[in-house]
Amino acid sequence: MSKVIKLNETLKREVNNHDNNDDLKLTIAKLNSHVLMTRKERIADITDVTAWDMVIIGGGITGTGILKLACQMGLKVLLLEQKDFAWGSSSRSSKMVHGGLRYMAQGQVALTRESVVERQRLLKEGQPLVTKQSFVLSHYKKAFPGPWLFNRLLSCYDFIAGEKQHKFWPKSSYLSLAPQVAEHDLLGGTQFFDALTEDARLVQRLIQESLQLGGQALNYAQVTTLDINAADNQLSVLLEDQKQRLIINAKVVVNACGAWTNLLQINQDKQANISKKPPVNMRPLRGSHLVIANWRLPVASVISVQHAQDKRPVQIYPWQNVTIVGTTDVEHHDDMALEAKISQSEFDYLLATIEQQFPHAQITKDDIISTFAGVRPVTTTNDSLAPSKEKRDHHIAKHQGVFTVTGGKLTTFRLIAQQVLTMVCQQLTVNDKTNALVLTDALNIASQQPILSQYTGAESLAFSHDIEQQILACYGELSAAFVHASEKTDCQPIRYSRHLWAELVWSVKFEQVQHLDDLLLRRTRLGNVLPEGARDLIPQVKALCSPYLTWSEKKWQEEIRRYLALWQCSYSLPQGETSSI
Template sequence: GGEALNGMRVVELLREDGRVTGLLAEDCETGLRYGFNTRAVAQATGAWADQLRRKTGLEHIRPLRGSHLLLPAWRLPVAHAFSFMHGADKRPVFVFPWEGATVIGTTDLDHTAPLAEEARISPDEVTYLLDACAQQFPAAGIGAADVLSTWAGVRPVVSDGDAGRKPSDEKREHALWVEPGCVTLAGGKLTTFRLLALEVLQACASMVGRTADDHGAATFAALSSQPMPSLSPAQQKRLIGRYGRALPQLLALIDELGVEPVVGTDTLWAELAWAAEQELVLHLDDLLLRRTRLGLLLAQGAAAELPRIRALCQSRLGWDDARWQQEEQDYLALWQRCYSLPIDD
């Protein structure tokens, strides 16, 4: 029964007599603001959590940046993940296969840039990760010229405020803050998502007059088998895992558009069409960096493929020529700023 609203920013929580009674949200595309009345707000906004919750003064979010380098698989082919300690600071670092490429990551630094800006790797982080690769694979001779793309994220680590503690020494435990009408979750790990979600729902339950129980049922319903003769077993496994119950609709697009992948990747052209039609794409970076990963996997953010992407997706997105040209310009500027190798100021 839920409804997802994309591109909506919560401006503030509305309170009456010490209780959260709703929220004010802004449509980032139009600037229009909307009020919502609520019985309970579940806030799971990561590093942004402190901007809205009523703080107790005991704990706060310490934003920590983790950055990665992505290499073509042929340049550093690995069959499984390697984990080892970096020689400079004894932190664990990983080299692993991902999406048909190879990733080196990650760093762990205080993120001091404004959270409203897209996170990006620093020159020092590039050097740190290349040094890690040279330590583990000295014969490969990996250098900056081998890097296809970079990306960075911000971890919402819950800290007790000890300024002397190194980022990597902070605990990764989650925290749950409850005030009347609002539950805020921060911290934790992706691998415990179900337990964290249940904890949030149970904290909200009394506010909405419901119960929240987990009886150990399967997270996803079993899929009915459907013949896919045009796809290899590896392609079938990948698409079943990614699209679940939406697979029949995707297969209809594959019947229409064929099984051709975007060169150099496992992503089918039909998946781009599906994302444009079904996955709430507001801007070109949504399509190429999040709904698909082509902007990370292909040189220069997939610039060479943009004409064909335009031919396939422009009408599906409902953009006129002027809109597409502006989106392309904005996307390439964003990619250069935040997803390529940085320029050392």
């Protein structure tokens, strides 16, 4: 179980810096020392632990979901991420918390049932970070699917959710719901409901709430080898600056590396005989997206389009005050150590989607603000199957003290965590039947609790509705601490984005920002939603954040060059590469 955390020197400094504000001192004092630690203090705290109950490798949605649930159980748990939290799939997904309507159409009823149940739970527990969202599908003469068939499918979908949430609208009414859609042969459209989230912020919420419960998490900490022994497992961890290597012991290790699962070197015994067989048959599949100014392509609902080329569903939807178009589903053969990026053919494919559904909008490449691409952690038994036909089920495998979890969806992260921890509890109590009952009860209690903690203040945060919702979505139970730690004048939106200036300061102080892209592409989405990756705002960001970072002027200039090169390579328009769709 987690040790009692003492108030560390960082917390004392934060409190003493605000002698003239008793409310602020009280609010800051409520933050766990694990939230307030510097990187040096965090590393020292981690190395001070003789053996962890569990170490999780991978800081995406799967790993952080396991971390949060394990912390709610009271386990002594550590999460290690080789790059930044949510760096991989979990900051570059389609942001949809959905039941997987197309999976039901493909016969994956069990997956759809799990997803719908989890979606409903997240809508109840995760607002306003997870929000209900209208979806619409246009129906055309002699085009599949027709209104009758599609609404029958939705009836099954809604039955699982326990409420009817779909309706067919004839053409005259539908054009008010989805204006400017292609009208030739239009019969009308069907409206139904799923949900959207901000995936990278969801990961951050889980991490920060885990730290609040006494867990630990460290980014830019690569597990280079993992020795599986009869007793504790031993991990060798290389920190990014390569000046320090940590040796960490754990009773149980969870490999939650997603599409990077097979890159983890596992030594089978003390003689370090490296296994030649990969844990799973991983098939990395890339999904790419376009970001467009919402004034050029305004949509209130998610517009689902059956692409004319291959009949795949592609979505055009509102997110973070911009419009997103995605996603593709193609083989990803690039170096997994590098940021995924859109290909020219994917770019053309998505532009064709817009032209198909909104011909009068006349969207061209000049209207695209940015792009992003993620890699799905899909497992396969048949590499010849079309990518969009691959199942999205998750799989959990155990080898001695190591559990490997692969596949799955953003929507089902809590369920995956629960299933992993059920197996972990069995491993931890192999020789301790008394502790078995304690852990089982702890898991049952934790599984009934919300996976996301809510702000429980009795009063409003005293901001406009939109700003208040942004704060509550990003910080949950820490919302009051965020407000008190920020000057109210700083809690204003940055340009047309939803992000607030105060978020930048909070991120560099409390969210383990190590690089400029951590701040602009994952802690906030300024690099995604503003032109040129928010290049023109960098001087203001530097002026605001410099007092809270230990970066020298040379380091700042290196970070700026690094970020701009990264954005140009992986988040701008494609540079003429080709790839088959």
